[in-house]
Amino acid sequence: MTVAHTGSEARIVVIMPAFNEREAIENVIKEVHTALPAATCLVVDDGSLDDTAAIARRAGAAVIELPVNLGVGGAMRAGYRFALVNGYDVAVQIDADGQHDPSSVPAMVAQLVTADIVIGARFAGVGDYSVSGPRWWAMSFLSAVLSRAARRRLTDTTSGFKACGPRAIELLAREMPAEYLGDTIEALVIALKNGLIVDQYPVAMRPRAGGQPSHNPMKSAIYLVRGVFALAVAFIRPVGGARA
Amino acid sequence: MSTFSYILGIVAASFTFIIVIDMLRRQRLRERHAIWWITGAILALIVGIFPALLDAIAAVIGIDVPINLVFFVSIAILVLVCIQHSAELTKTERQIRVLVEESALLSKRVRDLEDRA
Ligand SMILES: Nc1nc2c(ncn2[C@@H]2O[C@H](COP(=O)(O)OP(=O)(O)O)[C@@H](O)[C@H]2O)c(=O)[nH]1
Ligand SMILES: [Mg+2]
Numbered sequence: 001m002t003v004a005h006t007g008s009e010a011r012i013v014v015i016m017p018a019f020n021e022r023e024a025i026e027n028v029i030k031e032v033h034t035a036l037p038a039a040t041c042l043v044v045d046d047g048s049l050d051d052t053a054a055i056a057r058r059a060g061a062a063v064i065e066l067p068v069n070l071g072v073g074g075a076m077r078a079g080y081r082f083a084l085v086n087g088y089d090v091a092v093q094i095d096a097d098g099q100h101d102p103s104s105v106p107a108m109v110a111q112l113v114t115a116d117i118v119i120g121a122r123f124a125g126v127g128d129y130s131v132s133g134p135r136w137w138a139m140s141f142l143s144a145v146l147s148r149a150a151r152r153r154l155t156d157t158t159s160g161f162k163a164c165g166p167r168a169i170e171l172l173a174r175e176m177p178a179e180y181l182g183d184t185i186e187a188l189v190i191a192l193k194n195g196l197i198v199d200q201y202p203v204a205m206r207p208r209a210g211g212q213p214s215h216n217p218m219k220s221a222i223y224l225v226r227g228v229f230a231l232a233v234a235f236i237r238p239v240g241g242a243r244a
Numbered sequence: 245m246s247t248f249s250y251i252l253g254i255v256a257a258s259f260t261f262i263i264v265i266d267m268l269r270r271q272r273l274r275e276r277h278a279i280w281w282i283t284g285a286i287l288a289l290i291v292g293i294f295p296a297l298l299d300a301i302a303a304v305i306g307i308d309v310p311i312n313l314v315f316f317v318s319i320a321i322l323v324l325v326c327i328q329h330s331a332e333l334t335k336t337e338r339q340i341r342v343l344v345e346e347s348a349l350l351s352k353r354v355r356d357l358e359d360r361a
Contacts, residue, residue, distance in 0.1 A: 067342050067343055067345075067346040068338075068339040068342050068343065179274065179275055180275060180276070226275075229275065230275065233268055233269070233275065236265075236269050237269055237270075237271070238269065238270065
């Protein structure tokens with residue numbers, strides 16, 4: 001529907017938001033190059049305190065270094081703007097910590113023929129990754145609400161693994177929110193409100209390849225309340241009301 | 245309490261609540277700044293609708309004049325907001341400083357490149 005030619009003809013950029021990922025990033029970049037030899041790999045280094053940017057550059061990635069930390073939403077917005085001004089047809093967002101398997105990307109990109117955004121989703125029958133407690137309740141609730149809005153089953157709406165077609169790139173370069181959970185929940189609501197088609201592709205989630213995750217169990221409880229609040233606010237927002 | 249002051253309390257609280265939600269909706273206010281005002285407005289609304297609740301809570305925690313509880317909670321919220329704003333201002337100042345440094349370094353690099361060309 002949106003990408004006329006997927007596979008070899010589409011110009012693909014793989015965007016990796018990274019914060020202090022020196023241990024894992026080199027291998028992830030190599031895997032991306034193996035899975036998609038023709039794609040550009042763009043690392044958005046979000047004010048890392050370690051040598052993430054230098055390692056990424058040495059591994060052959062294009063690197064944008066943000067002088068101050070903007071969070072995943074701000075970093076991805078810079079990434080989508082890069083994709084837009086450089087005329088890419090497809091932008092894939094993937095974690096720099098090795099949790100997402102780049103070998104799933106070609107299948108996700110192929111699915112962009114019938115969708116504008118394809119989420120690489122856990123809990124869809126592939127893999128055995130599990131989450132429990134408040135974080136799980138929050139994730140199920142958010143997914144249930146967004147599935148209704150998308151009119152198809154979405155099992156992992158807080159996933160940071162996504163493939164976007166041209167319409168989604170154009171929209172997110174302009175309206176990607178920098179709020180809490182804005183890069184996942186609110187971005188999907190914005191896409192749906194603008195009439196984009198959101199679908200998913202089942203993936204397995206791997207353990208972190210090294211370094212520290214950015215959340216802990218205490219934050220997970222707050223996640224429940226803030227997630228529901230973020231979703232409610234996203235739904236009452238007017239269409240096209242983004243501020244830079 | 246007269247019916248007028250009863251209605252006035254509820255109207256004022258609802259008005260604040262609606263304004264905050266609308267500013268949030270139109271992205272004039274960020275979620276983390278809005279949260280205190282929403283908390284305050286909801287508390288004011290509850291106490292406005294059920295004034296007896298205020299008297300009961302004040303009695304339980306041993307405050308003789310219930311209105312003092314209102315003052316205490318209001319001032320507490322304002323103090324928290326002020327602290328949050330000071331922290332945000334500090335962060336913003338640091339970010340601006342980093343951006344200015346970055347921009348100065350970049351313009352030097354550009355000038356060096358121009359000189360070499
Ligand atoms: N741009 C940016 N990326 C971040 C930040 N914090 C974490 N990330 C990246 O976001 C991805 C997911 O982070 P992670 O901590 O593993 O979260 P999780 O996968 O949800 O557990 C990784 O690629 C991180 O490098 C940040 O402050 N800014
Ligand atoms: Mg991770």
